[in-house]
Amino acid sequence: MGPGNDTQISEFLLMGFSETPELQPLIFGLFLSMYLITVFGNLLIFLAIISDVLLHTPMYFFLSNLSFADICFTSTTIPKMLVNIQMQSKDISFAGCLSQIFFFILFGCLDSFLLTVMAYDRFVAICHPLHYMVIMNPRLCACLILGSWIMSVLGSLLETLTALRLSFCTSMEIANFFCDLPEVLKLACCETLINNIDCLVYFASVMLGGGPLAGILYSYCKIVSSIRAISTARGKYKAFSTCASHLSVVSLFYCTSLGVYFSSAATHNSHSSAAASVMYTVVTPMLNPFIYSLRNKDIKRALRRFF
Template sequence: MKEENNTGALQFLLLGLSNDPKLQPFLFGLFLSMYLVVVLGNLLIILVVSSDSHLHTPMYFFLSNLSFVDICFTSTTVPKMLMNILAHNKVITYTECLTQVYIFMIWGGMDNFLLTVMAYDHFVAICHPLKYMIIMTPQLCVLLVLISWIIIFCFSLLHILLLIQLTFSTGNEIPHFFCELSLLIKVATFDTIFNINIILLYVSSILFIVCPITGILFSYSQIISSIVRMSSFSSKYKAFSTCVSHLCGVSLFYGTALVVYLSSAATHSSHESSVTSVMYTVVTPMLNPFIYSLRNQDVKGAIGRFIIKAASGP
């Protein structure tokens, strides 16, 4: 008979992306490389924004926060997966699993909220350019980020408090490379119909996904309307180019996340979901530094000045 609710001995098995032993060295090298790019690329953005006075604006304040969140978001899942591959061990303890769920929800939620706040910043900059500095004060920027943190901490904590009330069997297999909330609820030994964990999961999905997407779509509908009304082609181009990087980041994050849930719903395969989850948990944070720097002359110039300053020494 399986052991239940003895949280001190309770463990889960993270099945990962593949059970093929021959693929493990390749997966380790691939994810280690991507993780290093995530950390170094986003860390460079943070250092450049903080060290260059030209980038001390609301737009780059939110960008540096996004870079910090991306580092933490990826660090929640990838290091544990790399350790499991090295140790040839798929075990994760009950405490580690719940901690991973909690931290993953926090950083994932902050990613959603920051992308929404950045859309609002673009909306104010393009639709109300003369009032931009009056509206987007440093106090408001900090307040928007702080409110996001408070909401996410509270909802994530509520999820964990409800999760610890559930009963689990030891040795449960989780067909993923990290502990995901929905999969953890699925392996619990209880009737999921009308369970409060499921209800809260839907409420969180609305708060952390539907509401941010709605806010982003509304902001860009107003931005597009303003761009269309501009008479000068150069003004239209400048306004559009301001939004391109953010649009690419939003499309990549939400597009890949949508593919995950649509593919898992269509195929009912948790393995398919775990593979496609790599896109928004690892690939998107890895590409964000390139997306926000390659098309941005201010960031490219600041990176150049930062490298020159670092190379020349104190």
């Protein structure tokens, strides 16, 4: 349909994973279980840090914010999918789709910025241990969190407002279980406008994703240099162990995100793309509490005291 014959639609259809009725209860149970594990796991980490005065340090302050962001990130997409399965519906309103895009990008960016802030915290702790409490003072920590929120909101607004300028054809099917902005852009009619918006979205994605990643890589280059200068093996192990959990979460977050990007670019199978999206929208937030708690004695102690 040409640009002159486009229509203003009021809703989209989220195609999800499978249209087979027999698989819907299995999909519902699987995602409900993962969602509950994600929410309760991150909520326990959040409450344990708040309730234990010994964990009121910059590192755990940033971790509590990351747990909160992970809860919100997962809650942006999974509840709507569960409701649609339960109601045997695929509908999502245009306003609901835009809201989902906004909050999905917001909390995804917030995750990325918080991981960068945590990398800086580890850099200061390992490279400047004697000045750690002076540098990472409460005012700086609050400014870093506030800056992460501001950058995430502005980036999300920039990308979401592009969808308001679009006109859509008769196709309303989004090849995913949530309103993913690239999938929504594929449904628009005006090819010239789409090319311009694609460039804008690509540039914003590179800045919001690549910028924090560059900061993380720079911090770890400095950390590795400092660890190599430590004379004893015990000292090297102790220094590395303080950032092992964060490095694991960073690797999981960015590897799954890049994996989804490359897999979606290489295949046109909608079910494969939706399944790949599960890795960074559900699996990564679900695993973060386990990564930070299994080998962290402070978190284990705080959880025991909390219960």
